[in-house]
Amino acid sequence: MQTKQTIAIIGATGNMGSAISKSLAKGNYRLLLKANDKEELQALVQEINNSNSSADVEGIECPRDAGWEADIIIAAVPYEAEKEVAEKIREVANQKIVISIANPLNETYNGLTTDPGMSAAEELQKLLPNSKVVKAFNTTFAAHFATPVIDGQRADAFIAGNDANAVETVSELVSTAGFNPIVAGDLAVSRTLENMQLLLIQLGMKYHYNWLAGWKILHN
């Protein structure tokens, strides 16, 4: 697509938010970055502009304004913060793609806080009934964005959503970020994806992956 899409990244200075912001700045996108800490946000915008002269990136204070200008909204916030973000953007996110990246882990990382048979993404969809919620970037660690190829393999990144067009658009984002996009199914498959990441996090702690690990499907 030639027309530059505008992407709002809420929570841009977090680990995932900044990783996503830096990698998407390489694509044909206009990024509006929203974070609570103004100084950190300025620093991030500066960093992106310094490393990428063609980046089109701006810090923005109000999440509602960011969402209003955006074509795609990425909620780069923890599960606990998704509800608050949804409240702020609900009106302006009408009919737009909203990406949920959250893994709803409990404090001890030995389980998820969502009910079985539910997912963070589906809860977000309930809060934003007229938006097209897509699960993405929850199976990729922040450190992975800087090196999407580990051990000679480009990591798979799973995507789930109910709207085919939305899922296709998000696949392109995931590609731009450097991963191999795999459409896993409709939004209910987020339950599996969130559980997958719980497993990977637990394995990472057990076997010391240092937060640099990913998924790769072996197939014919």
Added chain:
Amino acid sequence: MYELFFQKLIEKVNFSDEELNIIKTYLTPKKLRKKQYLLQEGDVCKFIAFVEKGVLRAYTIGEKGAEHIIQFALEGWLISDLYSFLMSEPATYNIDALEDSELVLISKPAHEDLLKKVPKYETYIRLQLTGAYFAMQKRLTSILSLSLEERYINLTNIYPDIIQRVPQHMIASYMGLTPETLSRVRKKITGK
């Protein structure tokens, strides 16, 4: 966000509150900054855009890079590359904002759902299209049979704000004139 949109909607067709609420769920609110593109030629046009605030223009680019403005859209007007939108073909128009603007967009899937779910929406679209056709008819007739001065006066009657909000060279482009010719036309009018 949608005040003018609904005002124009109700002016044309007598929607019930329930129907208006259904329509509202299908609208995409979009802010565009000055000079930002809504659509670039070659992409499929995904939206019909209603201008809540601001000014947009649709234009093609000629061989030597000259811009030919097809249409302006001020508050209350719709703008799109309709052929591209309805036929899902690559657009020949570019659409960008001449001022910071607030738009209400209707996507193709939303449009198709609304046609099925709210029969009066089809009436609204019919009235918009016939209105656009009449405007096109008038414009074609005026280009072929009116003097440049008469055409310019007609333009300022249809778009009264246009002189303030749009640079003169763009008005010239819309009329198919060079800026110099338009200057002469305007002098001739004020000279009378």
